[in-house]
Amino acid sequence: MDGKKVILAEPRGFCAGVRRAISMVEQALDYYGPPVYVRKEIVHNHHVIRALEGRGAIFTSSENDVPEGAVCVFSAHGVSPEVRGNARGRDLRVLDATCPLVSKVHQEAQRFARAGRTILLVGHADHEEVEGTLGEAPASTIVVESVEDARALDLPPDADVAYLTQTTLSLDETAAIIGTLRERFPALAGPATDDICYASQNRQNAVKALAARSDLVLVVGSANSSNSVRMVEVARNAGTASHLVSNVEDVDVGWLDGTTAIGVSAGASTPEFLVDQxxxxxxxxxxxxxxxxxxxxxxxxxxxxxxxxxxEVVQP
Known part of the structure; x- marks a missing residue:
């Protein structure tokens, strides 16, 4: 069939927070030499992780798995105060790669907690970013994952509540949840500015534009990348078939049957060479x-x- 084309989204791929986090690990490897330990995946992309492992980075599931006194980088997704305390107790040389936009949410959680508010944290309970934010005020924070969760909250209408959100959520889905919370709690407080990061917003908007012009949208990203998964959902909700692929080998040529225009984008933690391939x-x-x-x-x-x-901890 003639006239087949690829429509490439712009912007796509690495955001500023991801670039900063990867650069911090690379610089730590250059300065200290390997091994450099990283708590959790520095960003959610398997290709990035393997490349850094090849240079001598060691990824651990907990700061408690890092040898005492070693260099430890906190991932872009942020950590709780408990994790920071554990790192201090182990005399770790901590480099904090938390995205500044995630740090903003942590600061908001601290502010609402000091004000005595119950924090309704909109996000996915098993995501590392939510775990870190929840840790700022665990006794006064409730994770809300869906509209159904928002409706089921066992709080009175006049409860002193505030909401925060994970930075990588779907704009549309989050708006529905916040709308439900506002209906239930008329005095609901919120952040001064939207918590969903600029990169997630831009990539979701670009995918909507792709969906309007394409028969199929392919999003390059890892399955554990929240913002990549949300991009696929956005395309599907716009009525266009969409799939998440971690690399070119994941493409099923059967998906292409009957298509003439394929939209391509990439999550905020996806290297550009994967898009090129x-x-x-x-x-x-x-x-x-x-x-x-x-x-x-x-x-x-x-x-x-x-x-x-x-x-954060300087060794003598």
Missing amino acids: LVDRLVELGYDGLEIEETATENITFTFRPVWQTE
Whole structure:
């Protein structure tokens, strides 16, 4: 069939927080030499993790698995005060790669907790970001995962409540949950600005635009990447078939039957070379037209001091 094309989303791929976090691990490896320990996955992409492991990074499930006195990087998703305390107790050389936008949510949780409010944390309970934010005020925080959870909250209408959200959620789904909370709690307080990060918003908006022009949307990202999974959901909710692929080998050519326009995007923790490989494969399959769907321009960067100036625990 003639006229087959790929429509490539812009923006896509790495966000500022991901670039900052990866750079911190790379700089730590350059400065200290391997091994450098990283608590959890620095970002949720298997290709990034394997590349850093190849340079000498060791990923652990807990700060308690890091040898005493060793260099330990906290992931972009943030950690609880308990984790920080454990790291201090082990005399770890801590480098904090928490995304500044996640740190903002932590600060908001602290503020609402000091004010005596019950915090309704909209997000996925098993996600590392939510675990970290919940840890700021565990006794006064309730995780709300769905509209059904919001309706089932056992709190009076005049309860002194505030909401916060995970930064990588679906805009539409989150709006529905917050709308339900506002109906139930008229005095509901919230953050000064939206917690869902600019990168998640931009990538979801771009996917909506792709869905309107494509027969199929492919999102490159790992299955444990919340923002990548949300992008697939956004495309499907817009009425277009969509699949998450971690790399080009995941593509089922049967998905392409009857399609002439395929939209391609990537989650905020996905390296660009994976997108290039996917586009090359689609060209081989006859989708040799290429168009760019640009919905936003991103020029945000998050800087950080050199690692030797950022240790939270400095060894004598």
